[in-house]
Amino acid sequence: MTKKSSKIFDRALFGKLMHFVNAHLLVFYFVMLSAILLSVFSTLTPYLLKVTVDDYITPKDFEGMQLLVGLMLLTLLLEVLFQFIFVYYANWLGQNVIQKLRTTLFEKIIGFKMRYFDTSAVGRLVTRSVNDIETIASIFSQGLFMIIADLLKMLLVIVVMLVVDWQLSLIVFSVLPVILYATRQFQKSMKKAFEEVRLQVANLNTFVQERISGMKIVQLFHRERQEYLAFEAINTKHKKAWLKTVWFNSIFFPVAEISASITIGLLVWYGGINVATGGTVSLGVIFLFIQMSQMLFRPLRQIADKFNTLQMGMVAADRIFTILETEQAIINEGTAEKETIQGAITFENVHFSYVPNEEVLRGVSLAIAPGETVAIVGATGAGKSTLINLLSRFYEIDSGKISIDSISINDYTLDNLRKHVGVVLQDVFLFADTIFKNITLQNPAITEADVKAAAQEIGVHDFIASLPGGYHYNVKERGVMLSSGQRQLIAFLRAYMAQPSILVLDEATASIDSHSEELIQKATQKITQNKTSLIIAHRLATIKNADRIIVMEKGQIVEIGTHSELLKIEEGHYAQLHQVQFLESQEAL
16 A cells, blocks of 8 residues: 555645646646636726726716626626636546546456455455446546646735735735634645545445345345344444544634624724725725625635545545556566467466465365366365466466476466456356356357357257346346256356366366256367366266376375276275265265
8 A cells, every 4th residue: 555645735646647638738738728717807807996986877877887897797607707717627527537547447357366355355355346447437528627726816915915905915814814823724634534434335335246246145144133233333434534634614704704703893893984084995995895895805715625525535545546556467578479389288287375374275186187187186175276276377386387289378468368268257256247158258250149149059058048038038136036956057058158278177067957067068078079178076076087097195296087086995085985975975865
């Protein structure tokens, strides 16, 4: 994590944001110009009123007054025009910046190693990608440009005041330090409060995301009451964080209003006495100072809120750039791109650990011939699935070497490597979309006719055709409208459509009904033809026909052979596993 800046405006961080503004620099400078002109026109209007009162209304020169009223109307129209330009294009710029920033962030996230997602809460990543990026837009729409416009307006007001009457200016300026001090304290307090708000929003999102995703577990173990109480506690923290911001607002704005009212009272008192005693202060000057004091104090009151908006955007930007600057991307420096591969796989003394100094694989060496079907079995945690994760480069090995066709997998481009390796996982993930789109994954080169033909080849067409809408049936989020066996069949078809040279089936027949298992067995025979196949299996009955069976124990290969060969090993790991499953099946009968 980057160190949070305590500065009001972090120029280094804003410089990073400006990288995303470069494509719209013309609009950026146009908005800045609009802010300047808006300040000029808004300051000119009360001055014209002063001239009208002193030079035309008081002497009763109504003909000349008409010219000034027309000029005031023109100034007002120009102010309205530039107000529209300023607001619209400031927001337009903000939305275009966050569009590019959101795209860049998503591109960064999808390039991260699996290790990053193992340690990062999904809810927090969603908050960064949606809420935080939306907050960054306010830097341009409500923060930076608004502050610049207000500061310019205040500067012009101060100059005009000093030029017109320095004594009345001193009355206004005498109250100014009170508001400045209150504004500074308010800004500092609100910055801390909003950081707490963002933290609680992320916690809330994470909690809700996880509980909704795991609702079946919550209800299965009767955790509704406990989860409700946990949510209530998090929600209470979220409420308290927001109420803290309300508390600071409740203190600051009355103080600012009272200060402004006191200033008007002092101006009327001093100016009235001066006019009554024949002094130099005119009625128009009093009107001018009353209006300009409001123009000076109102931005001061609002500028504190805009600084908070700016700082919320900066805090959000800091969090976004923390992710963008995270070095967790998969190193993709390989140059090898092969249209076809034979499918020979070699593991040479591979060591790997998810957690430092806690090895999951301990010197695994294995050679798989092209077109060979190899089953991998072993107890939970033996390292079976880890082999698959490493083959597809979801994780990087600690030491050793993994090769495909005698070329290190690191030397292939990542796209080319994964193009040749098809994986069917036990826990199939389907997007909230149609079956057709879940199979093609938006690949425009695959037509519906291609999908239907492939489905018929591996024997799953009848199942899909029986669903309402067939291939256009929406499976909803994570495929909840389908059984686990049906999801597996779709995963098989998805892998088959990719036509990989290496096929990996990770516990693909675990926890499914017998009918689906029969279909999957037929599909497996079809899609593994002429392909190097690695089958991670829980049910030993499904791998009897494998060319070789690899038995793993505590991150090491302990036995290799065919089903019949391994059964002959007395007190062997495979024989023991087979015996346990045989007894379980007998008990089930």
